[in-house]
Every structure is written in structure tokens, then in C-alpha cells.
Amino acid sequence: MKTVAEFAIDSEQLLDGAGRATGKLPAFAAHRGQMLAMYRMMVLCRLFDTKAINLQRTGRLGTYAPCTGNEATHVAVGAAMRPEDVLCPVYREYGTQLWRGVTLTEILTYWAGDERGTDFAVPREDFPWCVPIGSQCPHAAGVAMAFKMRRQPRCAVAYIGDGGTSQGAFHEAVNLAGAQQLPVVFVVVNNGWAISVPAAAQTAAQTFAQKGLGNGVPGVQVDGNDVIGVRQVMEDALARARCGDGPMVVEALTYRLSDHTTADDASRYRPAAELEAAWKLEPLLRTRAFIESQGWWDEAGETALRAGCATQIDDAVHGYQNRTPVGTDHMFEHLFAHPPAQLAEQRDTARRYGAGDPRH
Amino acid sequence: MKTVAEFAIDSEQLLDGAGRATGKLPAFAAHRGQMLAMYRMMVLCRLFDTKAINLQRTGRLGTYAPCTGNEATHVAVGAAMRPEDVLCPVYREYGTQLWRGVTLTEILTYWAGDERGTDFAVPREDFPWCVPIGSQCPHAAGVAMAFKMRRQPRCAVAYIGDGGTSQGAFHEAVNLAGAQQLPVVFVVVNNGWAISVPAAAQTAAQTFAQKGLGNGVPGVQVDGNDVIGVRQVMEDALARARCGDGPMVVEALTYRLSDHTTADDASRYRPAAELEAAWKLEPLLRTRAFIESQGWWDEAGETALRAGCATQIDDAVHGYQNRTPVGTDHMFEHLFAHPPAQLAEQRDTARRYGAGDPRH
């Protein structure tokens, strides 16, 4: 036997669980404004989660997928991307979307069962949330193919969960990206669970960073609760892809501190001790510890931030609750640029019977 | 960065291109009867190919997928499997099927567009040919799941081509097999081409043996024209799987010396020089060289073998051409164990209009 191929998966952590640097930090970490911007966005996500869950519990929002615990990954990916890049999200990566210009009102509108929530005012080319698990990955590869063919220095980023990597669509997209050396990065958010199925039961793979090796795409793992590490790893992966050196798989190792969605009850299947341990490693505390250690942050700043977030969220909720209700024409308006004649008749029938009672 | 996972792909070759041992050979290689049986089967496959192609060219058979060039892999896999194992083939691995008891007549009957060709008299539990690329892989995993649940010391073997590994179904099956440590071996027959697409354009992976690494399933590569190497590697993989140590991906590196099928014209896309070089490495010559070097074979034996194969093939063709024609009831007989009442009416209509003119 002779060895014909060798592979290694490296893992990065720049901020440890206590918010201490594990070694030399990248330039941006010394930049007060950039670090505070990331921390502020993480806190906004955390507080927004609480509000959204509360709206759902009180019948003012539909099922909602929280992001608590994954904020560092989401925000750092947003910070590493360029505005002209394109995001293909799953459904809980609000930190990335908010960084790119999606609004809290748009997020609420989506989870209220209103298509207008996906008509993002700002990242016009980003894909909307993608519920059919795995199916967003080929979209990102296709977007990257367009960038490659047009010789644009842009990247596509696809999110995928630990559970999502079991879908063939993910592997098909990674293989295409490798074969064509496309400017796309696949970010596997390994938050430990796919609803009730733990990552260890999902696959025999020791890491999710290695998910691309079979298709010739390198991978790297990073502590997903380390906002500096994730941003650095993503900046490297994006720089590499942008200059034509091909795709990468990035595994962000984090934890879903919430239920899967508001329709789920994780206490049915998740060991309490595991959850408790995970809370000790959550991303906000360590980021705050770091910015405090730099002398950039204090209790006053925290209080002001939280107050600011609360107002921002309340405004968003207000805007959301006061949006114009959708009429039945809404179902027909955007099916086709040139709708077939028959549809008009059905549109009129729908008008006659009205919109029923949209609960939210 | 710290390294958290490492992988290596080894490649095996026990007989070189000239049929010389590259080192110590396994016990079976010293066994005259076993080696001759494998050689005889390889020659039978090669001669059958010629006959089948001729039948197709003369309008006596439908589209046919030749196996020329891949005989060593096919026969060695058959020899390594146990009768009680289950095979999930693609469409050209006749060497394995014949070894397991599928008949030449059944093969011809299938390619003549007659379902009866898949009603194998002997390997009753083997799957029939599988045309939708990749879709046989989950079947093999399911068969292996049945073996695991019943604690039977049996294995499933799934074939897949180099092109087939681009299908998500392959990765989904490999991932399941890894997660459940199922007794299944995935044999990637890398014959260089997926119709007109060369393996190098199909994926960025340096080897196809690594296709399982992302899903935590180890892989090994073997010279697919080396009948001893393939059998040894497969015996090891099967032994491993059989005792509960989990699945493997085996890449057999060979070459499709034929057109993709009789409906294809490889001269449109395949460099003549590449084909010429490949012929120098084809499996029959080197196997013959080996058995001659052992003093087990000579020109007389070769002549007798070829004559014997010719008769065997003629008998098969005769049996094939004299099979009873199918009537229209054939379409209805095996749809359901308990057919819905309505079908009887359609069956009668079909009877009324008859079978049209089955060309073959």
C-alpha cells in the first residue's frame, strides 16, 4: 500500500471561553469600533430573540427559529463578508442578515407568514430564508458561477446546519464548487442539534469541517462562539475564494441554546447538564469580557446598549404590527411577470371570498 | 490552529501492469483453481461483450452497456463476496453478477427490454440493474440495516461510478452507513469517464476513495485492473464490515475501454492516445501473464477456454432468442399483490390491441 492522498482538519480559536486572546490577534481585533459594532449586533440578536419568542407565545407571531447561542458565528460571518457578496441563509442566521441590512421588521414579517418579509430593502441580491434543508447550497454555487463567468470579485456564502450536511444537495453543491473552483464558502453551523438529533447521531464524521474533503474541497473548524476567530477564518476563506483559489467548508462549532423553534420543546430530548455547560461557553459573555479587558466597555455602556436595542426592537415591532394587511391579490401578483389569462378569474374569486382571518 | 483530524488514502496494487507480483501475494493467489476461475470469468465477460454489441448492431438487442476494461474489478468483487451477501449493481458489472449466479440469458433479456431478465434465478436477493444513477446506494444501506437489525453476518455491496459519486444519493447513503456502522461496502468503479465527462471534470477530489471521508467513512484505492489486489482489498473491507466495524469506500481505478453504451460514440470526445495507453494496462493480459508465470496456463488452455466461452455464449443467445414472447398481461401481472379492481378493465383493453411489434 502506498499513500496517495493526505488531509488534515485544523481548528481555530482566538478568544477562549473567558474572552482571553489565545495568541496574536488579527488587526481588526485592535479596532475598538469594529469590535464594539460586532458586540452590539450580538446583543441586539439576543434581545430580539427574547422579543420574538414572546410575540409568538402571545399569539402575535408565527413559529419562530431563535438564534440564541449562535450570535458570534452569525455576526462574524456578516462582518467578514462584503456588501456585494451574496448570502444564502437557512432560517436563523439573523446576525449575518442584520449586518447586511435586512431589518428586524422584515424578519418579523416573514415569521408572521407574510411574503413581504423576504423583499429585503437592502441586500437586494441575497436569497430569502430557505426552509427545505440543504436546498440553498446549489443556489450559492450558482450565484458563484455567475460571479466566475462575469469575472466579478464577489463571493457567495451558503449556510448549512449540522443536520443539513446529511442532505445530498449539500454534497452536490460542494462538489460542483470544487470542480469549477467557484467563489463560494459553505458555513456549517454545528450547533450540536438537528431538532432532536444530536450531531453525533447525524454522522460518523469527527468534524463537520471535513464534509467537503470527499469532494476535494478543504475545510477548517473554528470555535463558533469566538467572534474574532470566526471572522478571521471567514475573511481568509473569502479572500481565497475571491481571488479564484476555490471554495471552502468552514465549520463553526457552537451550540443551540434555544429550542429548535417555538414549536419545539428541547427539554424532551436535551440533557439539562449539556445545556448548562453550553451556557458557560456562550458568545456574548466572552466578547464582553474581551472588550472590557481592552478598556472599551463598561456597565454603563452595556446599560445604554440594551436600552438602545430595546427601543430599536420596539420600533421594529411597531412597524411590523402596523404594516398594511395583505389582500387576496397578494397570492396572484408575483407568480409570473406575464400571468396566464386564466389566473384573473381565480383572482376575482379569491377577492369575492376575502382573506379569511389572518391570525397575525 | 491545532489539527483536530487527519486522514490518509492508501492505494494498493498486487499485480503490476505486466502481471508481476509487487510483493507478497495473498493465499488465494497461490490457489490455481481460484485464479483460473477468475481468469475464465474475465474472458467470458470480454467475449460476451463482443457478442452483445454485435447483437445490438444487428438489431437483435437493445442498447447495451459494455464492461470491457473493467472485468478484473467486477470479477474480483464477485469472488470476494459471499453468496449470502447482497449486490446492488449499476448496469455494467456483469462479472460480479455472473459470479453470483446471474445468467447470460438474463442479462440479454434485460437489455432486450424484457423485465423477466431481472428475475434472477439464483441470487434471489440481489437488486436488479439500477439505471437512475446513485439511487442504488441507499438500497444497499437499507439492506445492510436489515442485516444489522437481524444480527446476520452478511454484507451489502453497492457499485457506483466515478460520475455517480456526484449524486447526493451516494453521499446520503454513505453518511447513513457511517452513522449506523452498517455492513456495506461502496465500490466506486472509476473507469475514467461518465459518458463524455472525464473523472477530472466531475470533481476536484484527487481520488474517489476519499469520497466517504466527509461522512466519516474510510476509503482505500486499488488498481482496478489488478484482479488479486481488488479481491484482497474487497475481502478486507467485507471482513471489516461483516464483524461490525462499519462501511468502507473502495475505489477501483480502471478504464472504460468501450463506448459508454452501444448508443454512444466515444470517438467524439475521448483522446485516441488515452485509449491506446489504457489498452496497455487492461486486466486480461496481465492476469494471463500471471497464471502463465505460475505454470497454470498456456496457449492450449486459452484456446480451449475461448472455445468453451463461445459455446456458452451461443447457448445463452439461443436461450434468449427462443424465450416465450411477452404478452400484454405482462404489464399488469406484477404491479400489485392485490391489484385494484380497475386494472382488470385496462388489462382487457391492452389484450384487445395486442403487443404491437416488439422489435427484439
Added chain:
Amino acid sequence: MPLVTLVEGINLALGRALADDPEVVVLGEDVGINGGVFRATVGLQERFGSLRVQDTPLAEGMIAGMSIGMASQGMKPVAEIQFMGFLYPALDQIANHMARLRNRTRGRLTCPVVIRMPHGGGIHAPEHHSESLEVLLCHHAGLRVVCPTSPARAYGLLLAAIRDPDPVIFLEPTRLYRMSKQDVVDDGIALPLDQAEVLREGDDVTLVSWGAMIHESLQAAELLAHEGISCELIDLTSLSPIDHDTILESLAHTGRLVIVHEAARHAGLGAEIAATVAERALYDLLAPVQRVTGYDTVMPYFALERAYIPSVERIADAVRSTLTA
């Protein structure tokens, strides 16, 4: 006799099948300790272990494909797909293999698989969770497609589906999972497949529906009764094959037909019923057939799902107009 909901009836049938037949295996995403996202499999993994009630990796195509492999070995997999919108990745295995294995091997290998999934909308679920795609399955020969509408029939039909030697797609009306309770005896008695059920007898108009729309159709029938319009309501139950005889018999004495389904109208299953009537019972028709269906639009996000799903009023108006036609 315990009062149970439709989803509890399914749970009872699964438990019974697992207990009676060692070859039965329940598998799917989150069917184990979590008991399925609708709790149809709750408690079963505890009773039967983590192989006979098996959480699979997240891949519907693989779930259908592995079920075929297990079935070829004589096992009886009962697979769950979490929502009908996630059926698509499994269609290749269902259509190209599951529906064909017996036929292409001349009965050598068979496929006694059941695939269960929720059907339809109306529960304010997220995108892709409210689809009605029965026609995609019904068009494929070699499959049976069943859709129960009461706890007792869910119990009896699921047992029948599991015991059937061929593949059966079992559609569970999401909206009815917990809508009402019924006495269900866990007696292990299966109901016959391939049969429609007359839920309500009547003389003026035949209403044919299935799945959750039975609920609105029944309400419409009651509403119309007060107007002196007597509707015969047929619960199609078996979507493939269709029990046309029961429909034609009813039509023979009512002369009027209104078909109600939630799926989009264009090439929906209602067309097959109307077409069969136009072929076999044209002269029984006293008025044009009517279909009351979802619109030929994408199933809207839930804010408008009630505008999409035929309402009691829409159904009642259709019945009224067939009487004045």
C-alpha cells in the same frame, strides 16, 4: 374505549404494528425520543428500542431509499416525512423504485413500505409546511395513496397500509390531527383499503372531498341542510386507486357533483374524478360538475392560507349554483 385524536389513533396503530410484527420498523427524522414533530410516534422508541423506532439522518431521499432496501429483505418500514413539502427529495426513490420493484423483478423483490406524512395547511405553519401534493403520488402506478379523516379510520387504515404487501403512501390531514376525539378500540383490526366512505347521505348534490377539506365540506352540508339542500358527502379516503363506483352510484341519484380539495386546481386529483364522470356518467349529470379547490398559485405563507383553502362559503356557493345551473 379511550377517546383519542387522529394523531393518537396513528400512534396506537404504530404501537400495535410494532408489537404484532417484528419486521415492522418505524423510521424518520425525530421519530425517536422526540416522538415526531406531531408526536405521532411518541413513546414508541422507549417501548421498542432505537433500531425498531429509528431516528435517521436528515435526508428524505435516503429515508425512502433505505426503506426500499429493508423491504427487499422482508422488513416492513414505516417511514415518516415531517411535512409534505419535504416529499420532493424522496420522489425519485418512491417513483423510480418503490412503485416499481415488484413489477421490474416480476415479484422476486417486493416493497411493503408505508410512508406517512402530514398533508395540507391551516395550522399557521412556516413556508413549505402546508402543501397538498397528493396528485404527484397518485399519478404513479404501483403505489396506493390513502388519506384518513377520523381517529378510528386512521387507526384501521394505517394497520391495513402496514400489512399491505405493497407500498402505501399514508397522508395525514395536519388540520385534523387534534381537531376532534373519537373512541378507538386498539383491537388490531384493519379497515379495507381502496374504498371511499359515504360520510353523510343526501339526495340533491354529491360532494366528494378528502383530507382536512372533509371538515369544511361537512360544515357546508350542514349549512345547506338548513336551506333544505340535501348533500351526500363522500370521503374519498383512497386517493389511488379511486373508488369511482361509490361516486357514480351517488351521482346516479343526485345528478349533481361538487368536488372539493385543498390542492391547486390545475391537474389536481379532482380533475380525475370529474373526467371519469364525463366519461362514464355523462347522462347522469343534471348540471355541470364543479371543483372547489386551492387556487393555481403557490400555497401562500400562512397569513393568507385561509384565503387559499376553500371556505365553507365557497363550497356552499358552488353547491347552490349547481342547483340553479
Added chain:
Amino acid sequence: MPLVTLVEGINLALGRALADDPEVVVLGEDVGINGGVFRATVGLQERFGSLRVQDTPLAEGMIAGMSIGMASQGMKPVAEIQFMGFLYPALDQIANHMARLRNRTRGRLTCPVVIRMPHGGGIHAPEHHSESLEVLLCHHAGLRVVCPTSPARAYGLLLAAIRDPDPVIFLEPTRLYRMSKQDVVDDGIALPLDQAEVLREGDDVTLVSWGAMIHESLQAAELLAHEGISCELIDLTSLSPIDHDTILESLAHTGRLVIVHEAARHAGLGAEIAATVAERALYDLLAPVQRVTGYDTVMPYFALERAYIPSVERIADAVRSTLTA
């Protein structure tokens, strides 16, 4: 004006579209140097390079999915699926994304994708190479489904499909690829979508068909003409949406309808036509509607495919019986 076959007409249209619009990309398995398994893309990679005419890895789901991503950036992918039996892995992307992207983003992102594939049997191809699955696509709102039956219409309709701002599924009748030649001017003129075509005028019976069955239907019409039976033959062409007006107009003067398609009968597209007639033109019907279709069986291996595909005799008998009904 060159005499070309249907597949050559498609090749002409693809070449024209690639030349006219830099955003057009042809992609699929073996579409490059090999020119596609039916040679529809022959010569195009030489002219336009290996990115604009792109061989993809072997994965239909990925082909459909990447096309969506490219389309979201304003490109116009024209993807080929080698045979209709291999459509299944692409259905999730087509139904859950391609058909919905415009609607779910309120027009922010659109999906001007064309997916081409051969349709139907009759060429003695292997298993899974002869399917007629149009109904699986037609049932999905947000898609157009087109099926041309002559070289000139293939050329003009493919150009229209490529230029349309929304997804179009383009079904190519395998049996007709090389059956006959026709003068086709490569003038870049597209034909209108959404329209059926009256191929032959007649007074006694309306025949509606599409795809390769047009061939047998035409033969039946000619056969019947000698018996003094005059058939009006409508080539449906647009399978979604259906041009019902053209059908109803014809029916209004013939009073008799025979629908011919190769796909299985149960829940086939023929049902939608018959159902619409039973709703909108009941009183025009002088006889029961008839459907002459493939049987509700799996498409048999090719030895029996001619027994499965409606024959000229079967069609003619159906027409005769509607006249005596």
C-alpha cells in the same frame, strides 16, 4: 431555408439565443463536446466555450439548483435533463424554489430558467428513459410547461421560453426528434407561449393531444377521414397553462371530445381537459368524453412499449365509439 429535424431546430434556437444574449448559458450532462445524448447541443461548446456551454457534474438536483442561483443574478440558464425519468432529483429545486422565487420575494429575485428534457417513449430505450411525467410539472403554479411537435415550432417556442422572464419547462418529444424535417428559418423570431394550435380542422370530433402522440393522432384522423369521419386535431402545445378556449371553441361545433396522451391515465393531464369541459361546456357534449392514454402501469421495458403507447387503432376506435355513443 434549411430542412431540419426537430432536434436540429432546437440546436438552431440554442445557438441563436447564445449568440443574441450573453446571459444565456447552456448547461447539463454531456452537453459540451458530446453535444448532448440526442445531439441537441452539438457544436455549441466549440462556438461559445466551455462555460457558456457547460458540462456539469452528474446531479440533476444540482443542475436545477445552480440554475436558480445563476438566474437570481440575471443569467438565463438553459439546462438539459437527459431523460424525463431523471427529472425526479430535480423536482425539489423546480417546485420548491424555481416556481416560487419570484412570488416569495415579491419580484425581487426572478428565475428565467429553461429546463429542457426529452419526453415519452417509443425509441426502444432502456428502463427509465421513456417516461411521460408532464403532470408532475403542470400541477405546480409558477411554471410554464411547453411541448413542441414540429421543427419550426420547436425553434420558435424554445426562443420564447428562453426569453420569458419566468421558468419554463420545455418537453421534447423523443420520438419526433428525427421523425421528419421541415424548413426552418433561423430568423430569431419567437412564437407565442400559452397557445394551443389547431393542426387539422374538422367537424365531427375534436381530438386533443400533445407531444409525440400528435403523430398517432394525425394518422388516426387521416384513417378516419377515409371513413368519412372528420376530426379536428388540436396540438395542446402549452401544457401549463392550458389554452382551454381553443378546445372549447372546437368542441362547440364538434360536440365530441377525445383526448390522447401517452402518460398514465390516472391523474394524467387529460383529466384536467375533460374536467374543464364537464364544468364549462357540459351542454356542448353530444357524447361522453374519452381519454386514450397509457395504462395505469409502470412504463414497461421497451419490448412492450408499443402496447403501452396508444396506437392509431385505439385512437380511431375511441373516435368511432364517441360517434355511436
